[in-house]
Amino acid sequence: MPEGMAKRAEAARVRAMFEAAGALAVEAAVLQPAELLLDLYGEDIRARAYVTSDALRGEQMLRPDFTVPVVQMHMQHGAEPARYTYSGEVFRRQEDDGNRANEYLQVGYEIFERDAPHEADAEVFALISSVLRGLPVRAATGDIGILMAAVEGLSTTERRKAALRRHIWRPRRFRALMERFSGRADVPASRVALLAAEDAFAEAGPAIGLRTRHEVEARIAALRKDEAAGPLSQGDVELMEAILAVQETLPNAVEQLSDIAVDMPAIADAVDGLAKRTRALAARGVDVAQLSFEASYGRASMEYYDGFVFGFYAEARADLPPVASGGRYDALTRQLGQGAEIPAVGGVVRPGLMLGLKEGTL
Numbered sequence: 353m354p355e356g357m358a359k360r361a362e363a364a365r366v367r368a369m370f371e372a373a374g375a376l377a378v379e380a381a382v383l384q385p386a387e388l389l390l391d392l393y394g395e396d397i398r399a400r401a402y403v404t405s406d407a408l409r410g411e412q413m414l415r416p417d418f419t420v421p422v423v424q425m426h427m428q429h430g431a432e433p434a435r436y437t438y439s440g441e442v443f444r445r446q447e448d449d450g451n452r453a454n455e456y457l458q459v460g461y462e463i464f465e466r467d468a469p470h471e472a473d474a475e476v477f478a479l480i481s482s483v484l485r486g487l488p489v490r491a492a493t494g495d496i497g498i499l500m501a502a503v504e505g506l507s508t509t510e511r512r513k514a515a516l517r518r519h520i521w522r523p524r525r526f527r528a529l530m531e532r533f534s535g536r537a538d539v540p541a542s543r544v545a546l547l548a549a550e551d552a553f554a555e556a557g558p559a560i561g562l563r564t565r566h567e568v569e570a571r572i573a574a575l576r577k578d579e580a581a582g583p584l585s586q587g588d589v590e591l592m593e594a595i596l597a598v599q600e601t602l603p604n605a606v607e608q609l610s611d612i613a614v615d616m617p618a619i620a621d622a623v624d625g626l627a628k629r630t631r632a633l634a635a636r637g638v639d640v641a642q643l644s645f646e647a648s649y650g651r652a653s654m655e656y657y658d659g660f661v662f663g664f665y666a667e668a669r670a671d672l673p674p675v676a677s678g679g680r681y682d683a684l685t686r687q688l689g690q691g692a693e694i695p696a697v698g699g700v701v702r703p704g705l706m707l708g709l710k711e712g713t714l
């Protein structure tokens with residue numbers, strides 16, 4: 353059988369498994385409205401989407417995934433509980449590695465469910481595990497919700513928290529901000545001079561930028577306020593570092609994070625959610641004692657994730673993209689919900705990679 357057909361047959365087989373688990377099969381257009389949807393993916397995908405323009409419809413993009421169009425479709429028809437499956441190509445530019453496909457098949461499963469989010473998380477993970485059973489893959493898990501709660505729990509200004517929240521997805525930038533806010537990195541001399549100046553405009557020369565004088569003044573005022581807020585405490589910095597360093601089997605991670613939560617109560621609910629998810633996974637037969645959890649995992653993927661995140665990787669081929677991946681995206685349903693929202697979680701598998709692993713042709 354030609355390779356493309358074999359992949360399609362594999363995709364159909366997986367989709368049938370997702371339908372058997374209770375999902376309704378849906379489709380999404382290949383061309384999606386970029387102006388409306390592209391920002392929801394975050395920086396990485398925004399840079400990698402194929403965007404083109406259309407005189408009638410404005411900017412269009414080749415769908416970079418199905419989750420966003422499926423959420424949009426679901427929220428247009430109310431926000432009731434539902435389960436969906438889909439199968440088809442997604443398109444992402446590859447900038448660094450020419451061997452990685454820029455067009456490939458995904459088969460996905462999405463759950464919209466109000467009650468017991470940990471049960472829905474476990475359902476998606478266990479279902480995808482069962483689809484991959486027998487293949488040489490290992491799983492990795494994380495939880496973006498714990499990082500978001502940790503940022504929320506810092507004793508600092510709302511402005512600094514917002515900056516850290518935005519950069520959860522850019523670990524190096526996040527670290528640099530933590531250093532700056534804690535006073536460990538020097539403030540650039542030009543910034544010190546600007547903030548100390550009696551009249552910041554005195555030696556500024558003529559206005560040549562696009563910002564108005566009023567906007568520049570507002571920015572300087574915000575920077576002064578930020579400086580006056582004082583540094584993040586050493587304790588906060590250490591707690592954040594301790595969280596980011598958690599890399600353990602799932603039960604040990606729950607234990608470590610519970611210890612940290614004693615000193616940072618802001619993460620207690622999120623850690624409780626992790627403990628519940630761990631029990632729900634075990635109840636579905638997942639060997640949680642062998643499952644790895646990394647607090648920093650998932651910080652480079654879709655920026656719509658805000659809770660559980662996971663991926664399955666070919667054991668002997670660290671160079672390959674994940675064979676399956678997914679996560680929770682509650683806030684995305686609110687962003688597309690026109691006032692409505694419903695917690696949601698899902699994941700995809702790549703039938704092309706599954707087949708390659710099965711046949712040893714990767």
Ligand SMILES: N[C@@H](Cc1c[nH]c[nH+]1)C(=O)O
Binds near residue numbers: 462654680698
């Ligand atoms: N859409 C995600 C996978 C996913 C599905 N549901 C949740 N996450 C991706 O393409 O990477």
